Amino acid sequence: MTMARLLRALAVLLGLGLGSQALAEPDPGDWDGVIAEARGQTVHWHAWAGSTRINDYIAWVAQQVDARYGIRLEHVKIADTSDAVGRVIAEKAAGRDSGGAVDLVWINGENFAAMKENGLLFGPWAEALPNWTFVDPVANASLVYDFTVPTEGLEAPWGMAQVVFFHDTSRVPDPPRTMAALLDWAAAHPGRFTYPQPPDFLGTTFLKQALYGFMADPKVLLHPVEEAEYATLTAPFWGFVEELTPLLWRSGRAYPQSGPRQIQLMADREIDLAISFSPGEASAAIANLELPETVRTYVLDGGTIGNASFVAIPYNASAKAAAMVVADFLMSPQAQARKQDPAYWGSGTVLDLGLLSVPDRARFEALDLGIATLTPEQLGAPLPEPHPSWMVRLEADWQARFGVAP
Amino acid sequence: MRPSLSIGGRKVVAMNVAGRRSRRMLPMLPLLTLVVMLGPVLAGLAGTLAPALGWFPAIGGHDIGLERFAELLAWPGFRQSLTVSIAVGLGATAVSLAVVVAICAAWQGSRAFAWIERALSPLLSLPHAAAAFGLAFLIAPSGWLARLLSPWATGWEQPPDLLIVQDPNGLALLAGLVLKEVPFLLLMTLAALVQADATRSMQVARSLGYGRSTAWLKVVLPRVYPQIRLPVYAVLAYSASVVDVAVILGPSTPSTLAVQVLRWSNDPDLALRFRAAAGAIVQLLAVGMALVAWRVVEKLVYHWGRAWIERGGRGRRCGERWLGGVGLGAAILTVAAVAAGIAGLALWSMAGQWSFPSVVPDSIGLRTWERSAPELVAPLIDTLVVGALATVAALVLTLGCLEAEFRHGVRPSTRAMWLLYVPLLVPQVCFLLGLQTLALGLGLDGGRLAVAAAHLVFVLPYVFLSLADPWRAWDRRYATVAGTLGATPDRVLWAVRLPMLMRSLLTAAAVGLAVSVGQYLPTIMVGGGRVVTLTTEAVALASGGDRRVIGAYAMAQMALPLLAFGLALALPHLLWRDRRGLRPSR
Numbered sequence: 001m002t003m004a005r006l007l008r009a010l011a012v013l014l015g016l017g018l019g020s021q022a023l024a025e026p027d028p029g030d031w032d033g034v035i036a037e038a039r040g041q042t043v044h045w046h047a048w049a050g051s052t053r054i055n056d057y058i059a060w061v062a063q064q065v066d067a068r069y070g071i072r073l074e075h076v077k078i079a080d081t082s083d084a085v086g087r088v089i090a091e092k093a094a095g096r097d098s099g100g101a102v103d104l105v106w107i108n109g110e111n112f113a114a115m116k117e118n119g120l121l122f123g124p125w126a127e128a129l130p131n132w133t134f135v136d137p138v139a140n141a142s143l144v145y146d147f148t149v150p151t152e153g154l155e156a157p158w159g160m161a162q163v164v165f166f167h168d169t170s171r172v173p174d175p176p177r178t179m180a181a182l183l184d185w186a187a188a189h190p191g192r193f194t195y196p197q198p199p200d201f202l203g204t205t206f207l208k209q210a211l212y213g214f215m216a217d218p219k220v221l222l223h224p225v226e227e228a229e230y231a232t233l234t235a236p237f238w239g240f241v242e243e244l245t246p247l248l249w250r251s252g253r254a255y256p257q258s259g260p261r262q263i264q265l266m267a268d269r270e271i272d273l274a275i276s277f278s279p280g281e282a283s284a285a286i287a288n289l290e291l292p293e294t295v296r297t298y299v300l301d302g303g304t305i306g307n308a309s310f311v312a313i314p315y316n317a318s319a320k321a322a323a324m325v326v327a328d329f330l331m332s333p334q335a336q337a338r339k340q341d342p343a344y345w346g347s348g349t350v351l352d353l354g355l356l357s358v359p360d361r362a363r364f365e366a367l368d369l370g371i372a373t374l375t376p377e378q379l380g381a382p383l384p385e386p387h388p389s390w391m392v393r394l395e396a397d398w399q400a401r402f403g404v405a406p
Numbered sequence: 407m408r409p410s411l412s413i414g415g416r417k418v419v420a421m422n423v424a425g426r427r428s429r430r431m432l433p434m435l436p437l438l439t440l441v442v443m444l445g446p447v448l449a450g451l452a453g454t455l456a457p458a459l460g461w462f463p464a465i466g467g468h469d470i471g472l473e474r475f476a477e478l479l480a481w482p483g484f485r486q487s488l489t490v491s492i493a494v495g496l497g498a499t500a501v502s503l504a505v506v507v508a509i510c511a512a513w514q515g516s517r518a519f520a521w522i523e524r525a526l527s528p529l530l531s532l533p534h535a536a537a538a539f540g541l542a543f544l545i546a547p548s549g550w551l552a553r554l555l556s557p558w559a560t561g562w563e564q565p566p567d568l569l570i571v572q573d574p575n576g577l578a579l580l581a582g583l584v585l586k587e588v589p590f591l592l593l594m595t596l597a598a599l600v601q602a603d604a605t606r607s608m609q610v611a612r613s614l615g616y617g618r619s620t621a622w623l624k625v626v627l628p629r630v631y632p633q634i635r636l637p638v639y640a641v642l643a644y645s646a647s648v649v650d651v652a653v654i655l656g657p658s659t660p661s662t663l664a665v666q667v668l669r670w671s672n673d674p675d676l677a678l679r680f681r682a683a684a685g686a687i688v689q690l691l692a693v694g695m696a697l698v699a700w701r702v703v704e705k706l707v708y709h710w711g712r713a714w715i716e717r718g719g720r721g722r723r724c725g726e727r728w729l730g731g732v733g734l735g736a737a738i739l740t741v742a743a744v745a746a747g748i749a750g751l752a753l754w755s756m757a758g759q760w761s762f763p764s765v766v767p768d769s770i771g772l773r774t775w776e777r778s779a780p781e782l783v784a785p786l787i788d789t790l791v792v793g794a795l796a797t798v799a800a801l802v803l804t805l806g807c808l809e810a811e812f813r814h815g816v817r818p819s820t821r822a823m824w825l826l827y828v829p830l831l832v833p834q835v836c837f838l839l840g841l842q843t844l845a846l847g848l849g850l851d852g853g854r855l856a857v858a859a860a861h862l863v864f865v866l867p868y869v870f871l872s873l874a875d876p877w878r879a880w881d882r883r884y885a886t887v888a889g890t891l892g893a894t895p896d897r898v899l900w901a902v903r904l905p906m907l908m909r910s911l912l913t914a915a916a917v918g919l920a921v922s923v924g925q926y927l928p929t930i931m932v933g934g935g936r937v938v939t940l941t942t943e944a945v946a947l948a949s950g951g952d953r954r955v956i957g958a959y960a961m962a963q964m965a966l967p968l969l970a971f972g973l974a975l976a977l978p979h980l981l982w983r984d985r986r987g988l989r990p991s992r
Contacts (some may be wrong), residue, residue, distance in 0.1 A: 404483030
C-alpha cells in the first residue's frame with residue numbers, strides 16, 4: 001500500500017501523468033454541469049489579432065462571459081493561427097497531455113484539417129451546445145464542412161466570411177470583375193494592385209479565387225488534389241499569376257504581410273484595389289477613419305469564395321468546460337448580432353434568422369450594415385472552399401515560384 | 407591574471423572576517439551565475455541540434471543523419487535568405503563601427519562630442535521594434551519624408567511604386583539596425599576610452615603635430631578596439647539573426663533565415679520542425695563564419711594600420727575635415743531619424759484620417775488611446791513583472807560575483823569575460839528553438855517565471871557589464887576605514903558601498919529593464935503566448951496594419967525604459983538630498 005502510493009507519487013513527480021486519469025472530461029450533454037464547472041476557470045483563447053476591431057470585439061466577449069458565467073477570458077494575440085497549432089503540437093511532442101497553453105483557438109481550413117488528422121482536438125462537443133438549435137447546417141453546409149472536411153462536432157462556427165474586393169470609387173469607378181479583366185487593368189495601372197503574401201490566409205484565398213476563374217470544371221476543387229492532373233489543370237492559372245506578378249505593387253518583389261496591412265496601403269493610396277474576406281470590413285474601416293468614404297466593395301462575376309470560421313478546443317486544454325461556454329456564447333443571437341454590426345466588426349452571422357425568436361430576429365433586422373456593404377443578394381451564393389490539399393499545394397508552389405524570387 | 411573562476415581565493419577567504427554563511431555562499435555565486443546564464447544556452451543548443459540531425463522521437467524522427475540539411479539546401483530560397491542575413495549582419499556592423507569611429511576620432515573631447523553623447527544615449531533604451539516602426543513610416547514611399555516633399559517638389563499625387571521598406575537586399579533592415587547599434591557601440595567605446603587613457607595620449611600625439619582625427623586613429627583606436635571587440639561581435643551576431651526588426655523592415659521574398667526558421671518552427675506541418683532546426687544550426691554556423699571573416703579582416707587592418715602608423719604621417723587637413731563632417735553628419739542623421747520616427751508614431755497614435763500626401767493628420771484626438779488604454783494594462787503588468795524579476799535576479803547575481811571578487815579574489819579572467827558574451831554571440835533563435843521543446847518537457851513553459859529566466863540570460867551580461875566597472879573603481883580604502891571602525895564586510899557592503907554606488911546600481915537596473923522590455927523572441931518562444939508583453943503585442947500588431955494602434959503600443963513600449971532611466975538619474979538626488987557628498991557630481 002505504502003509502496004504503491006510512493007510509486008504513484010514518484011510517477012506524478014516524473015510527469016508520467018498517472019494522476020491525470022482521475023480528472024473526467026466535461027460532458028457537453030450535461031450543460032448545467034458544464035456551466036458550473038466553467039465558473040472561475042480561465043480560458044486562453046488564441047485568436048488572430050491583426051485587426052483592432054476584432055480585438056475590441058473579443059474584449060467585449062471577455063466582459064460578457066465574466067459577467068454572465070464568471071469566466072476569465074484571455075485573448076492570446078497571435079499573428080498566425082498556425083502559431084497556436086504549432087504550440088499544441090509541441091506540447092504533444094513533449095508529452096504534455098493536460099494543462100495545455102491553448103484552451104480555445106480560432107481556426108478553419110488547413111489548420112483544422114491538420115489538428116483533426118493528428119488527433120489534437122477535444123470533442124465532439126459543438127453540436128451539443130444550446131445555441132446550436134439556431135444553426136441550420138442543411139441550408140448552410142459550410143457550417144459542418146470546413147473546406148470540405150467534415151467538422152464532426154470538433155469545432156463550433158462563429159462567423160461567415162465571403163470574398164469581396166475594395167475599390168476607391170474616386171480613382172477606380174469601374175473595377176475589373178473577372179480575373180482576366182483584373183490582368184488587363186493591372187497592365188494599364190502597374191503597381192496599383194497587390195495581395196497579402198501567401199501563406200497569409202487572405203493571400204492564399206486570392207490564389208484560390210483566381211484558380212476558380214481558370215478551371216474548366218471547378219468541381220475538381222472539392223476533392224483532394226490528384227497529382228497526375230495537377231500540372232495540366234493549374235497551368236492556365238499559373239500563367240495568369242506569372243503575367244500578373246510583374247504588374248503588382250513593387251513588381252511583386254515585396255508583398256503586404258496581412259490583410260490589414262493591405263488596407264493600410266489602400267489608405268496610404270499606394271494601391272487602388274484590395275481583396276477582403278469580410279463583406280462588412282470596408283464599412284467598418286470607413287467608420288473607423290481607416291479608409292476614405294469613397295471606398296466601396298464588389299464581387300466578381302461568377303461568384304466569390306465563402307466559408308465559415310470556427311473555434312476549436314485542443315485535446316489538452318486546461319479549461320475545456322469554460323471554453324465550451326465561451327463558444328456557445330459566441331453563437332448566441334446577442335453576440336452574433338453585435339458581430340454583424342459594422343460599428344463593431346461587420347462579419348456575417350452563422351445563425352439562421354428563421355429559427356430565431358422574434359425579438360432576436362429584430363436585433364439583426366435593425367442593423368445598419370453600412371454604406372460599403374453589399375446586400376446578401378448582391379453578394380450572391382458563395383463558392384465553396386476547395387479541399388485543404390489545394391490550399392497547401394498552391395501555397396507551397398507559390399512560395400517556391402514567387403515567394404523566393406527577388 | 408588568475409585562472410578563471412576556480413575557487414582559488416580560499417587563502418584570501420581566511421584573511422577575511424566574512425560571516426560564515428557568506429563565506430560558503432559567496433564564492434559559489436560566480437559559478438551559479440554561469441549556470442543560470444549559460445545553462446539555457448547550452449541546453450537549448452542541444453535541443454536544437456538533435457532534431458537538426460533527425461532525432462525527435464515524439465514526432466517520428468529516429469534516424470541520425472544529414473538529410474535534414476539536404477532538405478534545407480533544397481529549399482529554393484535558401485541561398486538568398488542566408489546571403490541577405492549574413493550580408494546585413496556584416497554591413498550593419500561595419501557601418502555602425504565606422505560611424506562610431508568617425509564620431510570619436512573627430513570629436514572626442516570637444517563640446518560637440520558631449521552633445522552627441524547626450525543625444526545618442528537615450529536611444530539605447532529604445533526597443534529595437536519601436537525604432538524599426540518609426541523608420542518604416544519615415545522612409546516608405548507613402549511615409550513622412552515623401553509627404554513632406556509631395557506634391558510640390560516631387561510631383562507625386564500618389565505614392566511612387568518604389569521598393570524601399572522590405573527590399574530584397576535588406577538595406578532598410580540594415581539602416582534600422584544601424585540606428586540602434588551606433589548608440590550601443592558609442593557607449594561601449596566611451597567606457598573603453600576611460601581605460602585607454604585617451605585624453606593624455608591625445609595630448610602627447612597632438613603636441614607631436616598630429617591632426618586630431620589622425621592622432622585618435624593612430625594612438626587611441628589601437629587601444630580602444632580590443633576593448634570593444636566583444637561588443638562589436640555581439641552586434642554582428644545580433645544583426646545577422648535578428649527577428650523582430652527583420653519582420654518589420656526586412657525582405658519577405660524570401661525572409662531572412664532567422665525569420666524563416668521561426669515560421670517553420672510554428673508551421674502545423676510537423677516535418678518542417680526538422681528543417682527549422684537545421685536552419686537554426688546553419689544560422690549558428692554562418693554567424694560563426696561571419697565572425698571568423700571579421701577577425702581575418704581585423705588582422706589585415708591591423709597590419710595595414712601598423713604600417714600606416716609607422717609611416718608617421720601627421721594627417722592632411724582635408725582628410726581630417728572630411729572625417730569630422732562624416733562623423734557629425736552620421737550622428738545627426740541617426741538622432742534625427744529616430745526622433746522623427748518617434749514623432750511620427752506619436753502623431754499616428756493620435757491621428758484621425760491621415761492620407762497621402764497630407765503632412766499632418768486631418769484631425770487629432772485621443773480616440774486610439776482611449777480604445778487601447780484598457781488593452782495596454784495586462785501587457786504592461788506582464789512586462790513589468792518579468793522585467794523586475796529578471797533585473798533583480800541579475801543584480802543579485804552580479805553583486806554576488808563582484809563581492810566574491812572583492813572579498814575572496816574570485817576574479818574572472820579575460821577568457822571568462824568571453825563567457826559573459828556567449829548569450830549575446832549565439833543567435834537567439836538557435837537555442838531558443840531547442841529550449842522551447844526542453845522547457846515543455848520539463849513542464850516549465852508558459853509562466854512569467856520561465857520567461858523571466860529566459861530574459862535573465864540576456865539581462866545578466868548587460869547588467870554585469872554596466873555595473874562591473876564602477877564597482878571595481880570604488881576606492882577600497884573606504885572599506886578599510888569602515889573595517890577599522892568595526893564594520894563587518896556585510897555592513898561595509900550595505901552601509902557604505904551600496905549607498906555610494908547607488909547611481910551605478912540604478913543605472914544597471916535600468917539597463918536590465920530596458921533589455922528585458924525589448925525581448926521579443928524569448929518571450930514568445932518560452933511564454934507560449936501566455937506571457938504577453940508590450941513588445942510581443944507591438945510586433946503581433948505589426949502584422950495588422952492600423953498604424954494608430956501600432957503607434958500607441960510603440961509609445962508605451964519605449965516609455966517604460968525611458969522612465970526607468972529617468973528614475974535612475976533622479977532617485978540618487980532625491981535619496982541623498984541631505985548628503986551632498988553622495989550626490990552624483992556630474
